[in-house]
Amino acid sequence: MNSINPATEEIIATLTVDSTESLEEKYRQLKSAQKQWARVSLHERIAALVRFKNLLLQEQPVLAATLTAETGKPLQQANNEIKGAVSRVEWLTENAASYLSDEIMRQNASFTEIISYEPLGVIANISAWNYPYLVGVNVFVPALLAGNAVLYKPSEFAANTGLHIGRLLLGAGIPEAIFQVAIGGGDIGKEILKLPLNGYFFTGSYRTGKYIYEQVAAKMVPCQLELGGKDPIYITDDIKEVKAVAEATADGAFYNNGQSCCSVERIYVHEKVYDEYVEAFVAQVEAWKLGDPTTEGVYFGAITRGAHLQVLEAQVADALAKGARLLTGGKVIEGKGYYFEPTVLVDVTHDMLVMREESFGPIIGIMKVKDDAEALALMEDTAYGLTAGVYADRQERALPILKQLNVGSGYWNCCDRVSPALPWSGRQHSGIGATLSHQGLRAFTKPKGLHLVG
Numbered sequence: 001m002n003s004i005n006p007a008t009e010e011i012i013a014t015l016t017v018d019s020t021e022s023l024e025e026k027y028r029q030l031k032s033a034q035k036q037w038a039r040v041s042l043h044e045r046i047a048a049l050v051r052f053k054n055l056l057l058q059e060q061p062v063l064a065a066t067l068t069a070e071t072g073k074p075l076q077q078a079n080n081e082i083k084g085a086v087s088r089v090e091w092l093t094e095n096a097a098s099y100l101s102d103e104i105m106r107q108n109a110s111f112t113e114i115i116s117y118e119p120l121g122v123i124a125n126i127s128a129w130n131y132p133y134l135v136g137v138n139v140f141v142p143a144l145l146a147g148n149a150v151l152y153k154p155s156e157f158a159a160n161t162g163l164h165i166g167r168l169l170l171g172a173g174i175p176e177a178i179f180q181v182a183i184g185g186g187d188i189g190k191e192i193l194k195l196p197l198n199g200y201f202f203t204g205s206y207r208t209g210k211y212i213y214e215q216v217a218a219k220m221v222p223c224q225l226e227l228g229g230k231d232p233i234y235i236t237d238d239i240k241e242v243k244a245v246a247e248a249t250a251d252g253a254f255y256n257n258g259q260s261c262c263s264v265e266r267i268y269v270h271e272k273v274y275d276e277y278v279e280a281f282v283a284q285v286e287a288w289k290l291g292d293p294t295t296e297g298v299y300f301g302a303i304t305r306g307a308h309l310q311v312l313e314a315q316v317a318d319a320l321a322k323g324a325r326l327l328t329g330g331k332v333i334e335g336k337g338y339y340f341e342p343t344v345l346v347d348v349t350h351d352m353l354v355m356r357e358e359s360f361g362p363i364i365g366i367m368k369v370k371d372d373a374e375a376l377a378l379m380e381d382t383a384y385g386l387t388a389g390v391y392a393d394r395q396e397r398a399l400p401i402l403k404q405l406n407v408g409s410g411y412w413n414c415c416d417r418v419s420p421a422l423p424w425s426g427r428q429h430s431g432i433g434a435t436l437s438h439q440g441l442r443a444f445t446k447p448k449g450l451h452l453v454g
């Protein structure tokens with residue numbers, strides 16, 4: 001399998017793809033070693049993942065360079081991602097003992113009742129390419145902490161990063177038989193679904209997630225899905241700094257070229273601040289530099305998957321055909337590499353793909369609304385449910401809206417944000433289950449109730 005640099009279209013590595021036989025062998029190793037890993041003290045497992053975190057920091061320049069080479073994200077953003085992963089591993093390792101140790105629920109002279117958090121066993125971590133470190137550590141770090149063995153399949157668009165992760169975990173003292181990397185695309189993912197694993201943890205698109213959920217159902221094991229979104233924000237008329245909010249939310253829409261699960265994908269703006277907001281928003285987008293992701297100061301790098309350029313073109317064409325107005329961008333940039341002009345569309349409606357389907361690229365639709373009720377109705381009009389944000393001076397105005405929305409994360413005066421201390425979860429087509437927080441640590445366990453009498 002060739003890995004391509006999306007910024008240059010050059011081959012950066014040729015990797016050996018797994019086969020059914022090699023996957024079965026990896027599974028055998030994982031299965032035979034998992035119980036032993038579960039017997040290693042929690043304290044020692046935590047220490048190994050702390051060493052992994054230190055190795056991430058130590059090797060950051062090399063890791064960031066690989067990440068940029070295979071995903072096309074600006075080097076600065078690749079470095080930010082690794083720092084973000086480090087802080088997640090810190091939270092998870094610092095809190096593992098509190099949430100994974102046995103809990104005494106009731107105790108008196110004659111009995112004790114305990115919940116013991118046992119590992120699931122051998123789990124699959126089938127992962128996405130857009131933030132391979134972040135979405136990876138959400139799964140394999142708590143899984144390993146809880147005593148599981150992990151079959152990790154990085155995306156075919158971030159496979160070199162996946163191999164780095166495997167190497168660093170080994171260097172940190174995680175036994176080789178406990179963490180195995182599977183290389184390949186969707187076909188290898190499908191083969192993993194056939195193995196008798198004890199849990200499936202997937203990050204990726206709704207389409208693949210639905211397929212995996214259906215395939216895994218008959219196994220009756222946990223299956224968690226972290227999927228895409230069509231995340232809305234609403235800019236109310238009582239924001240004070242319209243320009244600053246426009247700039248911050250443009251970043252929420254366009255960071256990582258809009259290729260974030262929680263990118264802002266739809267913007268609703270109160271009519272009283274609409275003109276000022278849109279003007280500042282477009283000015284910010286046009287001010288950011290686009291180009292070679294290794295050049296300092298570049299904000300827009302390449303689009304990771306060349307084939308996705310057609311999806312972006314189709315969304316723009318559909319919107320324009322239905323009456324949208326293009327304020328900036330709109331086209332594929334000709335030449336070597338996969339580049340798309342950052343694109344702002346107004347006069348959009350919910351009949352257009354750009355307001356309904358995940359764009360996952362540097363495209364945004366902005367819509368004028370007259371009041372909170374209209375904004376809420378439009379925000380609710382989606383099949384997804386990952387995040388939503390409200391910008392308002394008063395929390396009392398924003399919070400009731402956020403509480404009504406069927407989303408996993410609600411943002412007041414912020415967006416495109418993940419905290420390791422809070423559950424990361426999607427609803428509806430955005431997924432099932434949660435990673436991060438205490439829930440994310442326990443997601444890789446099965447609780448046993450111990451009734452101890454005497």
Ligand code: NAD
Pocket residue numbers: 126127128129130131135153154155156184185186187188189190193203204205206207208209211212226227228229260261262358360386424426430431
């Ligand atoms: P994808 O669904 O194309 O692929 C994800 C993974 O699944 C890859 O490793 C791929 O090889 C594998 N795969 C593909 N077909 C498969 C099959 N039939 N059976 C088993 N495995 C299969 O998604 P992607 O393009 O890698 O990622 C982008 C998507 O991920 C976006 O929709 C984005 O919003 C979503 N995402 C969600 C989160 C979240 O936390 N909710 C985080 C990051 C990305």
